[in-house]
Amino acid sequence: MSAGDGYRGRGGLVGYLFAGPYLVAYGALLVYPLLAGMALSLHKADLFGGREFVAFENYRRLVSDTVFRQAVGNTLYFTLLTVPALTVISLALALALNKAGRLAAFFRGVFFSSSVLSVTIVTLIWRFVLTPDGGLIANGLKAAGRAPIPFLSDPHLALPGIALTTVWWCLGLPMMLFLAGLQQIPGELYEAAALDGTSAWRTFWRITLPLIGRTLLVVVLIESVMQFQLFGQSQIMTQGGPNGASRPIVLFIYEVAFRRWDVGYAASASEVLFALILLASALQYAATRERRR
Amino acid sequence: MTAAGVKGPSLAGFTPAGLAGVALAAAVMITPLLWTVGLSLKPNFELMRDTSSVFGPPYTLENYRAILANSNVFRWVFNSTVVSLSTTFGVLALSSLAGYAFARLEFRGRRALFVAVLLGLAIPEQAVIIARHQMFSALHLHNTYPGLILPGLSAPFGVFLMTQYFRGIPVELDEAALLDGASHFTIFWKVLLPLTLPAQATLGIFTFLASWNDYWWPLISATRSSMFTLTVGVASSQMNFAQTSGLGYLMAQAVFASVPILIVYALFQQHIVRAVAGAATR
Numbered sequence: 001m002s003a004g005d006g007y008r009g010r011g012g013l014v015g016y017l018f019a020g021p022y023l024v025a026y027g028a029l030l031v032y033p034l035l036a037g038m039a040l041s042l043h044k045a046d047l048f049g050g051r052e053f054v055a056f057e058n059y060r061r062l063v064s065d066t067v068f069r070q071a072v073g074n075t076l077y078f079t080l081l082t083v084p085a086l087t088v089i090s091l092a093l094a095l096a097l098n099k100a101g102r103l104a105a106f107f108r109g110v111f112f113s114s115s116v117l118s119v120t121i122v123t124l125i126w127r128f129v130l131t132p133d134g135g136l137i138a139n140g141l142k143a144a145g146r147a148p149i150p151f152l153s154d155p156h157l158a159l160p161g162i163a164l165t166t167v168w169w170c171l172g173l174p175m176m177l178f179l180a181g182l183q184q185i186p187g188e189l190y191e192a193a194a195l196d197g198t199s200a201w202r203t204f205w206r207i208t209l210p211l212i213g214r215t216l217l218v219v220v221l222i223e224s225v226m227q228f229q230l231f232g233q234s235q236i237m238t239q240g241g242p243n244g245a246s247r248p249i250v251l252f253i254y255e256v257a258f259r260r261w262d263v264g265y266a267a268s269a270s271e272v273l274f275a276l277i278l279l280a281s282a283l284q285y286a287a288t289r290e291r292r293r
Numbered sequence: 294m295t296a297a298g299v300k301g302p303s304l305a306g307f308t309p310a311g312l313a314g315v316a317l318a319a320a321v322m323i324t325p326l327l328w329t330v331g332l333s334l335k336p337n338f339e340l341m342r343d344t345s346s347v348f349g350p351p352y353t354l355e356n357y358r359a360i361l362a363n364s365n366v367f368r369w370v371f372n373s374t375v376v377s378l379s380t381t382f383g384v385l386a387l388s389s390l391a392g393y394a395f396a397r398l399e400f401r402g403r404r405a406l407f408v409a410v411l412l413g414l415a416i417p418e419q420a421v422i423i424a425r426h427q428m429f430s431a432l433h434l435h436n437t438y439p440g441l442i443l444p445g446l447s448a449p450f451g452v453f454l455m456t457q458y459f460r461g462i463p464v465e466l467d468e469a470a471l472l473d474g475a476s477h478f479t480i481f482w483k484v485l486l487p488l489t490l491p492a493q494a495t496l497g498i499f500t501f502l503a504s505w506n507d508y509w510w511p512l513i514s515a516t517r518s519s520m521f522t523l524t525v526g527v528a529s530s531q532m533n534f535a536q537t538s539g540l541g542y543l544m545a546q547a548v549f550a551s552v553p554i555l556i557v558y559a560l561f562q563q564h565i566v567r568a569v570a571g572a573a574t575r
Contacts, residue, residue: 015400029447134344
């Protein structure tokens with residue numbers, strides 16, 4: 001009997017002892033609430049323990065609920081506002097900062113720094129950048145002789161205002177992912193292109209972009225999943241207003257569950273969100289698998 | 294623009310246009326922070342008249358003095374510290390133990406359990422938070438430290454990371470120790486764990502940051518002001534904006550609340566970048 005056999009052979013109970021503590025936490029705090037939430041979505045339930053099985057009634061209600069439909073639309077619109085902007089800006093920064101030296105490292109640090117702040121600090125800062133009543137942008141416009149823009153109180157500007165805040169907050173991560181992707185490209189390719197006198201523009205389209213294609217896909221999918229879960233910025237900056245114009249799905253869930261205590265109905269909305277996120281995660285998994293092969 | 298760009302040693306590898314563009318973008322990035330610091334240094338009554346007064350003196354530390362006199366903020370910093378450190382320690386312990394088991398030990402259902410844990414990576418907070426809130430209500434855990442700490446311990450990312458890391462360590466190390474009569478715990482604690490320090494650092498910093506900045510769970514679990522974390526506390530003061538003593542005070546609070554995490558960032562910048570990027574692409 002080799003050492004390896006004996007080692008593996010008598011590990012039965014020991015394995016459970018080592019993995020047990022985490023598995024208990026996993027089962028009790030993640031799997032159980034997940035299943036309980038699914039069950040909850042089939043009930044009419046309130047804060048006081050009243051519970052009545054209603055099958056798919058909550059889901060039927062969702063489909064015809066104009067507030068929920070508006071929230072779905074807002075969420076998709078917000079994702080469209082932020083993800084392309086985040087992708088393009090962070091790729092441009094990564095291309096510019098993909099070099100050795102302290103200056104580039106300093107700039108990378110600057111662009112990542114906002115990412116470590118909490119959502120409540122970011123919104124606190126940006127409310128007083130965006131407010132037409134003496135905000136930073138309003139001061140700039142006043143100096144240029146222009147009228148202030150009521151970002152957060154205009155239904156057409158509330159989500160763009162929140163998107164601007166979010167792009168400022170979230171730039172760091174996609175930039176770092178792009179930098180990691182750019183590091184994988186062999187330097188000889190650029191040397192060859194430089195010898196041939198290829199322009200920087202052509203080099204980007206012909207060499208860089210094809211070689212970071214997977215990174216690009218991963219960034220777009222990760223950011224889509226993240227921005228789809230917009231919550232804190234809307235909850236703090238606009239409370240979803242005006243007239244629900246900036247209420248995303250997660251804020252809808254929060255309000256229904258923890259303000260109106262219609263928990264069964266909120267659970268059904270969270271299952272819909274879960275399904276959408278699962279779809280994007282599956283795409284991300286497929287994309288990263290391809291890349292690793 | 295790229296690595297093949299013109300090499301100008303005086304510009305540290307940047308082209309003039311590239312450097313100008315980056316510097317401009319950095320200025321746009323930093324301006325909101327400078328604006329916040331500027332407002333925090335102005336007397337409230339002056340800001341109420343006109344915020345453009347920020348561009349000239351007089352400046353004052355009055356708003357920071359007001360924060361120091363307000364014990365709530367210190368309580369919130371303390372709560373955040375307790376919660377984030379406990380969560381980090383708990384995640385490191387549970388993930389290392391489980392990672393060792395999944396990478397090195399044979400037990401019934403190991404493969405299936407590991408797949409189940411990996412599937413957990415795809416579960417978003419929104420799908421569990423309502424039922425978890427009801428569960429914690431039934432257990433009377435809201436407005437307690439365990440109530441704020443426990444949910445973070447179930448995150449599967451650490452187990453995934455540690456299992457991968459243990460698998461990368463040559464198995465000959467454990468076999469030699471086993472021949473010397475070492476127990477599994479000795480092998481785990483004395484032989485392998487010291488080798489996982491880089492992964493521990495990455496996981497620890499990532500967990501601390503995520504816990505410190507967590508908003509939704511503490512928002513619904515800690516409803517008493519004395520149990521707020523800093524993140525929730527800062528939100529509550531800006532929600533009550535009309536009742537607070539003014540803009541300069543709020544901005545001083547934003548600066549004050551940023552300081553702890555910016556210090557952590559300055560100390561562990563490389564680790565943080567690696568941890569966050571690693572967690573995103575897992």
